[in-house]
Amino acid sequence: MADPNGILLVDKPGGMTSHDVVARARRALGTRKIGHAGTLDPMATGLLVLGIGGATRLLTYLVGLDKTYTATVRLGQSTDSDDADGQITARAAASALAAVTDDRIAAGVAALTGSIAQVPSRISAIKVDGRRAYDLARDGVEVDLKARDVRIARFEVLATHAGDGCLDLDVVVDCSSGTYIRALARDLGDRLGVGGHLVALRRTRIGPFPVADAAGLDELAGAPLRSPADTAAAIMPAVRADAATARDLRHGKRVTALDFTGPRAAAIDPDGRLIGVVERRGDQVKSVMNMPEEPA
Structure with missing residues (x-):
């Protein structure tokens, strides 16, 4: 088998x-x-x-x-991890929370949509001097994480729920890889002056x-x-190679018989198997990732 x-x-x-x-x-x-x-x-x-x-x-x-998430953002409380797994570090006054109107929320969401610079949560997997930020934070080390450019294509509030001195927002987010939804929750709360953190998160698309x-x-x-071939063809252009071209690509040779649009493509052999991922090298094409050859 x-x-x-x-x-x-x-x-x-x-x-x-x-x-x-x-x-x-x-x-x-x-x-x-x-x-x-x-x-x-x-x-x-x-x-x-x-x-x-x-x-x-x-x-x-x-x-x-890119990815899609549904999430619940809790306004009115901040935590040390920017999510519900952390300890509450601040609570907003009732008067401050009462001043958070739908228009102010919409403005805050708009400011966090598009291309933004985002500082990741201190409880993240980003490496600092060879160690994960979350390990440093748990050891009590102050971590200064640099802002990273991310893109938020959609940040939409679907519903709001008030109660227990907080305001919960059900949201959906379409974003680039590397985006921290916890950081979005934190930053929205900060913009509104009441603090915020993430209480629920579900990834619905990659x-x-x-x-x-x-x-x-x-x-x-x-x-x-x-199959590797179907998966690769779903995320990049696919190009068919004849048997001789497939053999050359698998042997690391450059070929001229393939034509595709974009920086790379999935090369498929005559039996429908993925040869690998190919890229242009001048007027030639070379495999930059070869798959182990599957049985026909």
């Missing part, structure tokens, strides 16, 4: 790390060669993309895809892949894997 090879979409439940999900998938599929394209915090739910077997080589091209197509944890063993 051939080793599993492909892309698996998983709907991660809350309370688990992304590594926990990978461990479950390894047991369910009987292989250790599994990686993921972008973590989710334990409190978060939703889409996690796993690469199985040789398809782990595709993960580098999936990590940078690139062309929706969470509706994902398997639950109890379905991993029987879940269908997306």
Whole structure:
């Protein structure tokens, strides 16, 4: 029986790390060669993309895809982690919260839409001098994280709920890779002068892949894997190679017989298998990532 090879979409439940999900998938599929394209915090739910077997080589091209999240932002309280897993560090006065109108919320959301510079949460996986920011924060080390350019294509308030000295906003966010939704919640609260943090987060899309197509944890063993060829063709142009060209690409040779639009393409052999990812080198094309050759 051939080793599993492909892309698996998983709907991660809350309370688990992304590594926990990978461990479950390894047991369910009987292989250790599994990686993921972008973590989710334990409190978060939703889409996690796993690469199985040789398809782990595709993960580098999936990590940078844009994403969609639904979330709940709580205005009126700040936490040390910018989410509900942290300790409350400040509470807004009732008068300040009462002054947060729909128009002010809309203005704050608009200011955080488009291309923005975002300072990540201090409880993040960004490395500072070789250590994760969250490890430094837990050790009591003050971390000065630099702002990063991100793009928020959509930041929309779907509903509001008042109660217990807070105002909760249900939102949906379309954003570039590397965006921290916790930081959006924090920054919106700061703009409104009442503080804010994230109390719920669900990732519903990564690139062309929706969470509706994902398997639950109890379905991993029987879940269908997306083929490397279909996955690559969904995120970049695809180009067909004849048998001779496919052989040359697999042997690391440059070829001239392929034509495609854009910086890179998925090269597919005559049997529908993914040869790899190719890029232009002047008037020639070279494979920059070769897949292990699958049986026909």
